[in-house]
Amino acid sequence: MLQGWIIVCTSFAYLGLLFAIAYYADKRADAGRSVIASPYIYSLSLAVYATAWTFYGSVGRAASDGIGFLPIYIGPTLMIALWWVVMRKILRISKQNRITSLADFIASRYGKSALLGGAVTVIAVIGIVPYISLQLKAVSNGFLIVMQYPEIVMPAKLGAVPVAQDTALWVALILALFTIAFGTRHLDAAEHHEGMVAAIAFESLVKLLAFLAVGIYVTFVVYDGLGDVFARAAANRELAPLLTPLEGLAGNYASWAWLTILSMAAIMFLPRQFQVAVIENKDERHLNKAIWLFPVYMLAINLFVLPIAFGGRLHFPGGSVDADTFVLTIPMAEKQELLALLVFIGGLSAATGMVIVETIALSTMVCNDLVMPVLLRLRSLRLNERPDLTGLLLGIRRGAIVFVLLLGYLYFRVAGEAYALVSIGLMSFVAAAQFFPSIIGGILWKGATRLGALAGLSAGFLVWIYTLLLPSFARFCIAMKFGIAIAARIPMITTTIISSMRVKPFWFLDMTCVLRS
Amino acid sequence: MSEFEGNGQRLIALCLLGCVLFNYPVLALFNVPGTVLGIPVLYAYLFGAWAALVALMAWIVERRR
Numbered sequence: 235m236l237q238g239w240i241i242v243c244t245s246f247a248y249l250g251l252l253f254a255i256a257y258y259a260d261k262r263a264d265a266g267r268s269v270i271a272s273p274y275i276y277s278l279s280l281a282v283y284a285t286a287w288t289f290y291g292s293v294g295r296a297a298s299d300g301i302g303f304l305p306i307y308i309g310p311t312l313m314i315a316l317w318w319v320v321m322r323k324i325l326r327i328s329k330q331n332r333i334t335s336l337a338d339f340i341a342s343r344y345g346k347s348a349l350l351g352g353a354v355t356v357i358a359v360i361g362i363v364p365y366i367s368l369q370l371k372a373v374s375n376g377f378l379i380v381m382q383y384p385e386i387v388m389p390a391k392l393g394a395v396p397v398a399q400d401t402a403l404w405v406a407l408i409l410a411l412f413t414i415a416f417g418t419r420h421l422d423a424a425e426h427h428e429g430m431v432a433a434i435a436f437e438s439l440v441k442l443l444a445f446l447a448v449g450i451y452v453t454f455v456v457y458d459g460l461g462d463v464f465a466r467a468a469a470n471r472e473l474a475p476l477l478t479p480l481e482g483l484a485g486n487y488a489s490w491a492w493l494t495i496l497s498m499a500a501i502m503f504l505p506r507q508f509q510v511a512v513i514e515n516k517d518e519r520h521l522n523k524a525i526w527l528f529p530v531y532m533l534a535i536n537l538f539v540l541p542i543a544f545g546g547r548l549h550f551p552g553g554s555v556d557a558d559t560f561v562l563t564i565p566m567a568e569k570q571e572l573l574a575l576l577v578f579i580g581g582l583s584a585a586t587g588m589v590i591v592e593t594i595a596l597s598t599m600v601c602n603d604l605v606m607p608v609l610l611r612l613r614s615l616r617l618n619e620r621p622d623l624t625g626l627l628l629g630i631r632r633g634a635i636v637f638v639l640l641l642g643y644l645y646f647r648v649a650g651e652a653y654a655l656v657s658i659g660l661m662s663f664v665a666a667a668q669f670f671p672s673i674i675g676g677i678l679w680k681g682a683t684r685l686g687a688l689a690g691l692s693a694g695f696l697v698w699i700y701t702l703l704l705p706s707f708a709r710f711c712i713a714m715k716f717g718i719a720i721a722a723r724i725p726m727i728t729t730t731i732i733s734s735m736r737v738k739p740f741w742f743l744d745m746t747c748v749l750r751s
Numbered sequence: 752m753s754e755f756e757g758n759g760q761r762l763i764a765l766c767l768l769g770c771v772l773f774n775y776p777v778l779a780l781f782n783v784p785g786t787v788l789g790i791p792v793l794y795a796y797l798f799g800a801w802a803a804l805v806a807l808m809a810w811i812v813e814r815r816r
Contacts, residue, residue: 314808315769461788478783490775526805
């Protein structure tokens with residue numbers, strides 16, 4: 235039953251269902267009877283944190299270095315304990331000042347600085363591009379793999395395709411259209427998207443159920459329980475070292491700690507997390523339940539990562555199958571068509587949830603904090619004499635959504651093939667971490683100044699471009715490779731202590747990437 | 752100290768506890784060969800400690816006053 239048309243129809247039916255949920259929630263919101271005014275929906279919407287990275291990528295990471303995927307979920311658990319104090323403060327500030335986005339928030343902490351808001355927007359858009367490309371890669375690879383059923387063929391083996399036939403491009407375009415229909419149907423002064431939140435909460439349920447289903451299937455049907463999987467892994471010469479994975483290099487503890495810190499920043503300052511946690515928050519009291527419900531969600535979605543990873547490596551010895559696809563390829567190899575379809579839809583929900591919220595959040599920023607301030611300053615346009623700017627604002631947002639998704643596709647085309655899913659996503663985490671000092675400084679420290687924030691942000695961003703973005707292109711660009719490889723050996727001159735500390739573990743990662751390629 | 756502030760401080764303390772539990776050197780104590788109920792010690796510890804931490808957070812927030 236895994237024919238192409240069934241997969242395509244199911245995918246579109248699923249997107250249609252999402253749209254219906256959003257439509258219903260919007261209607262209810264207009265009638266003043268919100269469906270999202272619940273701590274449970276709020277907690278589920280925070281779970282937009284779990285993307286295709288979590289769904290496909292964690293298993294891939296676990297298959298190569300055991301427990302290394304986990305700090306990404308432990309960090310947010312530690313951070314959310316502080317939300318009682320910190321997030322409450324951010325929520326109150328945001329409600330008082332009618333904050334509409336992350337860029338708006340940072341700018342407003344430094345005297346409504348338009349320059350700062352614009353800088354944050356640019357950093358957010360460029361920083362998130364790899365993360366979007368990760369989602370496109372995961373969905374298009376999942377689609378290509380499931381289409382080959384009953385064969386299991388890795389997309390890389392299918393050969394290069396022209397742009398017009400590239401699944402990832404079609405995924406990008408469909409998601410752009412979908413997000414436009416979803417998030418820019420009308421303009422809400424407070425930038426609330428109740429329909430979107432309801433749909434995202436539903437997506438969080440779907441991806442969790444799909445992942446638990448495949449986890450339980452692999453652990454208890456393919457293998458004979460957790461003990462069995464681990465015992466077989468321990469008996470396997472290749473897998474045994476993964477069972478005490480932090481041994482050896484002392485640096486592993488350091489990178490563990492850095493990953494934890496990065497993800498602590500990510501859970502608050504990724505544009506989409508800020509959108510669902512702050513902008514879409516209906517009631518401060520929803521925080522109380524979310525403080526423990528959201529960690530419960532993360533715990534649940536991670537329970538079966540290790541058994542699937544080890545199960546996959548035992549099932550496909552010799553590395554013929556990309557570990558990033560184990561959740562899909564194990565059910566396929568076992569001829570579980572329905573489960574494979576459920577997993578594909580789960581992966582789709584993980585990726586679409588991220589893309590929808592992220593691009594809506596970014597398009598709000600691009601419109602309010604980058605394009606409009608410039609347009610309003612251009613006197614010749616006489617914008618402030620126009621009575622209604624709704625059409626213009628919606629147009630800018632739609633353009634921004636398409637732009638961001640096409641950038642994501644471009645990155646996928648240029649650099650995305652070479653990296654595992656998690657490595658791509660981590661780049662964006664580092665970019666989002668650049669916001670950490672200026673936000674915390676902005677809310678807790680009276681001495682923070684606009685110039686300092688601007689200097690810190692731009693310095694951190696430049697270091698990010700130099701140490702993470704450029705090397706990722708360099709893997710494919712032979713001409714650039716030589717130059718960057720030399721540059722990577724020159725000790726980094728850091729502009730701020732904080733930014734240098736923040737990139738350290740990835741600095742090491744880059745070096746190895748460059749050296750390996 | 753109000754109940755509200757108290758909860759904030761208890762949660763901050765839990766965060767600090769988590770920072771200790773999930774870092775070197777405590778992690779190294781559990782990074783040893785062997786299994787607990789068939790699960791490697793480190794994995795059992797990480798998930799166990801994580802679950803316990805979340806349970807404590809839930810207890811602090813939800814307990815009847």
